[in-house]
Amino acid sequence: MANMSTKKVPMPEQDPDIRNKNFKEVALGYDEKMAIEEAERCIQCKNQPCVNGCPVHVQIPQFIKLITQGDFEGAYQKIKETNSLPAICGRVCPQESQCESLCTRGKKGEPVAIGRLERFVADWHMKNGVDEIDLPAKNGKKVAIIGSGPAGLTCAGDLAKLGYEVTVFEALHTPGGVLMYGIPEFRLPKEIVQREIDSLKRMGVKIETNMVIGKILTIDDLFDMGYEAVFIGTGAGLPKFMGIPGENLNGVYSANEFLTRINLMKAYDFPNHPTPVKVGKKVAVVGGGNVAMDAARSAKRMGAEEVYIVYRRSEEEMPARLEEIYHAKEEGIIFKLLTNPVRIIGDENGYVKGIECVKMALGEPDESGRRRPIPEKGSEHVIDVETVIIAIGQSPNPLITSTTEGLDKQKWGGIIVNEETMETSRKGVYAGGDAVTGAATVILAMGAGKKAAAAIHEYLSNK
Amino acid sequence: MNEILEKRQLNPTVKLMVINSPLMAKKAKPGQFVIVRVNENGERIPLTIADYNAEKGTITIIFQEVGMSTKALGKLNVGDRLHDFVGPLGVPVEFSPDVKRVLAIGGGVGVAPLYPKVKMLHKNGVKIDSIIGGRSSEYVILEDEMRAVSDNLYITTDDGSKGRKGFVTDVLKELLNNGNKYDEVIAIGPLIMMKMVCQITKEYNIPTMVSMNPIMIDGTGMCGGCRVSVGGEIKFACVDGPAFDGHKVDFDEAMRRQAMYKDMEKKALEEYEHQCKLGGILNG
Numbered sequence A: 001m002a003n004m005s006t007k008k009v010p011m012p013e014q015d016p017d018i019r020n021k022n023f024k025e026v027a028l029g030y031d032e033k034m035a036i037e038e039a040e041r042c043i044q045c046k047n048q049p050c051v052n053g054c055p056v057h058v059q060i061p062q063f064i065k066l067i068t069q070g071d072f073e074g075a076y077q078k079i080k081e082t083n084s085l086p087a088i089c090g091r092v093c094p095q096e097s098q099c100e101s102l103c104t105r106g107k108k109g110e111p112v113a114i115g116r117l118e119r120f121v122a123d124w125h126m127k128n129g130v131d132e133i134d135l136p137a138k139n140g141k142k143v144a145i146i147g148s149g150p151a152g153l154t155c156a157g158d159l160a161k162l163g164y165e166v167t168v169f170e171a172l173h174t175p176g177g178v179l180m181y182g183i184p185e186f187r188l189p190k191e192i193v194q195r196e197i198d199s200l201k202r203m204g205v206k207i208e209t210n211m212v213i214g215k216i217l218t219i220d221d222l223f224d225m226g227y228e229a230v231f232i233g234t235g236a237g238l239p240k241f242m243g244i245p246g247e248n249l250n251g252v253y254s255a256n257e258f259l260t261r262i263n264l265m266k267a268y269d270f271p272n273h274p275t276p277v278k279v280g281k282k283v284a285v286v287g288g289g290n291v292a293m294d295a296a297r298s299a300k301r302m303g304a305e306e307v308y309i310v311y312r313r314s315e316e317e318m319p320a321r322l323e324e325i326y327h328a329k330e331e332g333i334i335f336k337l338l339t340n341p342v343r344i345i346g347d348e349n350g351y352v353k354g355i356e357c358v359k360m361a362l363g364e365p366d367e368s369g370r371r372r373p374i375p376e377k378g379s380e381h382v383i384d385v386e387t388v389i390i391a392i393g394q395s396p397n398p399l400i401t402s403t404t405e406g407l408d409k410q411k412w413g414g415i416i417v418n419e420e421t422m423e424t425s426r427k428g429v430y431a432g433g434d435a436v437t438g439a440a441t442v443i444l445a446m447g448a449g450k451k452a453a454a455a456i457h458e459y460l461s462n463k
Numbered sequence B: 001m002n003e004i005l006e007k008r009q010l011n012p013t014v015k016l017m018v019i020n021s022p023l024m025a026k027k028a029k030p031g032q033f034v035i036v037r038v039n040e041n042g043e044r045i046p047l048t049i050a051d052y053n054a055e056k057g058t059i060t061i062i063f064q065e066v067g068m069s070t071k072a073l074g075k076l077n078v079g080d081r082l083h084d085f086v087g088p089l090g091v092p093v094e095f096s097p098d099v100k101r102v103l104a105i106g107g108g109v110g111v112a113p114l115y116p117k118v119k120m121l122h123k124n125g126v127k128i129d130s131i132i133g134g135r136s137s138e139y140v141i142l143e144d145e146m147r148a149v150s151d152n153l154y155i156t157t158d159d160g161s162k163g164r165k166g167f168v169t170d171v172l173k174e175l176l177n178n179g180n181k182y183d184e185v186i187a188i189g190p191l192i193m194m195k196m197v198c199q200i201t202k203e204y205n206i207p208t209m210v211s212m213n214p215i216m217i218d219g220t221g222m223c224g225g226c227r228v229s230v231g232g233e234i235k236f237a238c239v240d241g242p243a244f245d246g247h248k249v250d251f252d253e254a255m256r257r258q259a260m261y262k263d264m265e266k267k268a269l270e271e272y273e274h275q276c277k278l279g280g281i282l283n284g
Ligand SMILES: Cc1cc2nc3c(=O)[nH]c(=O)nc-3n(C[C@H](O)[C@H](O)[C@H](O)COP(=O)(O)OP(=O)(O)OC[C@H]3O[C@@H](n4cnc5c(N)ncnc54)[C@H](O)[C@@H]3O)c2cc1C
Pocket: A092, A093, A094, A146, A147, A148, A149, A150, A151, A152, A169, A170, A171, A172, A175, A176, A177, A178, A179, A182, A183, A184, A211, A212, A213, A214, A233, A234, A235, A236, A237, A259, A290, A291, A294, A321, A397, A399, A400, A432, A433, A434, A435, A439, A440, A441, A442, A443, A445
């Protein structure tokens, strides 16, 4: 008998006024009882619409059924058939626009909390399960992976399971990509990412950090070294700026810089970790996506008294996950919607002292289908802040495309691939994740890594 | 890998280290830099590749101990390994074959990044006049090395304890006033020195290359922290530079940005020296 409550079993969370001063995880996770209770809200639809909403087609009703039976390990194995990183996806997928958006229960009341259940199962496995790694014999073929974000890690894992000798080359000193340097600890504990990386290493995957491909080695060098295929998973790391006056004042950060200082370099533990970050009493974050929410909530945790999200459209158009918007508000982040910066103002020493904005009205829909914001005349106003964080998007880094001959790319920098196989215009060179799509999601990057691994296997098996 | 093979003190605050890094030594070119982390918690600090030797598989760095991380680096000894050593980063410098006569100007530790460029030009048969300067005689570095690759070498010190008393710009003005013609000037040193050099060379219309040293983190174009304004455009020094057309650089902005964390850097250094005194964990 299904649980007919119209509401999800609530997620235990740290109190907003406590958590906005620490970097510990906000959501504490279901216990077994809560998980079973929530799992019982699933009515096991025959046509399983939810599965179509998941980019990697996790067998949702099947794993949820196993939860109701108390077979948590079985549920984990079920998810793992299609999703290599359930502990991560359960936490960061935009469920409301993917799996949960199509859930039948969502037509009347809240959908089944698929993401929370996925997270529960993965965490349960981490605590209680054993990772048996039985590796097939090595097939003697070498594959190089560039970038250790979710795309690269997934591709590496799948190929290692098939017997390939896989080496991952990572530019930074720590592997994990955005999962490590971008998404903050309070949303995705680094220990979880580290576990995924450690398990890859146990599978024999070599990870070489401090290797900026395009500089120390080119893709052609990799082929010369005996790698028979290359996967590019270098992400979309290049930050965009607005092109307004005052953007180079002291106290203006790209979200990438701000989050890297805090997450990767652990500036919250200054001076034990000697990389500094400056957070004023008042902070404006420009943008409305996950990156903006993460920057705003991190600023609050670094001691800022007032943190504003400055976004030029309305809340409805915000691309951030619903949960992050909700959490940000709970933590006291102030939303300045339909507001667009036109200039950043500095003091006599060149430090930020304010940001001048205009109010916006929504006009006709634009190419993206969202209503176009139009500035309202005479609505200029200044918000006093000492720090401005720009989170208006990132594009692929040109390092690889500019050092590899014959690698076709889009005008905006994305690598062009055959969408069936993820193969690029260069034979034996595959690409996926944000490097191909532009800034997207963890699950899409992971899915691309999987697809590429299968295609690489096919290619090298027939070679 | 990353082992320190040789360590030398060049003056009271500047040290030279030769690092074992065979792959990088094969790829390095003049104008490029590395990023170093001394230990597990360490800052990522950029340092120019002052020399490289592909046969021996070595990279040479020359650094001035100005704060916590460079002091910690200076404490390492032959046989120790750098925790992280990334490179070669940045765009190698290139000169057009029309460049036949160059004036190279280096101030303080700026002579270190100047040297590999001058060495390359000299090897290509370019005629070179060099001016190197320092606070006083002991702060003039790489004198012999620079002499070996220059046709004329001029030295200045602020206090006159070596070479001419005064600034590198005094000699620059004199050389230009005396009718010397250069196809290009390369100036590397403190921002204020590069700014002054550019003011002079602009009057004479001599193309001038400078090397920028903004605060960096990743060195791969990911954070945008190293941005400099060049001809009104934003450039990321780590991937678009660090060398730029000096006549287009906004030096005042660069100086301001470089000073952004002065107060915190001071605190980090004090804490570090305190820990060192206690023989604490940060030592080494
Ligand atoms: C702050 C932030 C919050 C986000 N929140 C969410 C969220 O809640 N949910 C969600 O689904 N998605 C979120 N995203 C997006 C998601 O993280 C990305 O879509 C995803 O990480 C892309 O994976 P990737 O493997 O393609 O690249 P990345 O994760 O970007 O990894 C690329 C890796 O390649 C390395 N690299 C780059 N160039 C080179 C080179 N030349 N040589 C060697 N290595 C190189 C980089 O250092 C990096 O480690 C967020 C992104 C950010 C920045």
